[in-house]
Amino acid sequence: MMNRIFSILILLLLSTTVMLAADIKLNTRNLPADAVNEARKKTAEIMDRLSLTNDSIRENIQIVITNRYLELREIHQNYDERNKKIEAMGLPKEKAADELERSYYQYNSDLYRSRFGYIAWLSFYLNNEQVETIKDAMTYNLFQVRYNDFLDLLPNLTESDKNRVHHWLVEAREFSMDFETPRKMRQMFTKYRGRINNYLSSRGYDLRKATEDQEARKMKK
Structure with a gap:
């Protein structure tokens, strides 16, 4: 309940009126049809990761993600x-x-505003676990892959x-959601x-030795 109230406050701060499910509309932003279709395709792949039984919520989440x-x-x-115009001047x-x-x-400000509003809309309809699922799906699960790799690289990491x-890595995932391509x-x-890596080296971890040990473990497997 508190998460929903917080989300509403965020949306109000963004000068956006919290609307009923039926009020959310797809905003194609006058982009070409192929761009809209591509966004819908990406959205469909993400929706496959969610188990939403409420049709109204499912429809709204599809629109929220596609709009993003x-x-x-x-x-x-x-x-x-904008940059091309500046360079041409x-x-x-x-x-x-x-x-x-x-x-x-301006670019970073636009991205921040977009990300802030996007997460607020998701949090209005979904619980934290579902929002995390969407974030991982949008970023090709890179957070989990990289985190697990660090745990495997350094089994002796302190808590x-x-x-x-x-x-x-959570922070990296937040920023990576601002991009359109896996690269x-x-x-x-x-x-x-x-x-x-710089932080861990400063903490006394031998990353070169850890990498060699990790490769040796993989060879044995």
Whole structure:
């Protein structure tokens, strides 16, 4: 109950009126039909991971997820087009750099707003476990794969270090949901893997030796 109340407050802060199930509409954002069909296909794959018995909730979640994919496509397109216009203006190097930086800040702001609202809508209809399922499905289960790999790489991880690794990979998953392709998502997880490796090395773990031991265990299997 508290989660639902919190979600409503978030939506109000976003200046969005919490609507009844029948009020949620697909927003194609005037994108081409192939883009809409692709978003629907991705959504269908995610819905297969959920066990929703309520038809109304299932329909609304389908729309929420599809709208998110379409909004992401629009945000990325706007960012690329904005940058192309800036580069075509022939501005002095310093001025162009300032404009591109401003464009990047706008891009990140748009992504943050989109992600914030998306999670709020999901949380309004679903429980935490179901929302986690959607996040993992959207990011090709990279969080679980990378976390399990760290546990296998370093079986002697302390609980504190496990929590730190878990926290950073959760963060990587949140940001990777802002991208449309598996390649970009993997890049985000790779970025966080580097951060985690640096942290673990500073904690005294020998990652090179751990990798050799892990490979040896795999060969035996």
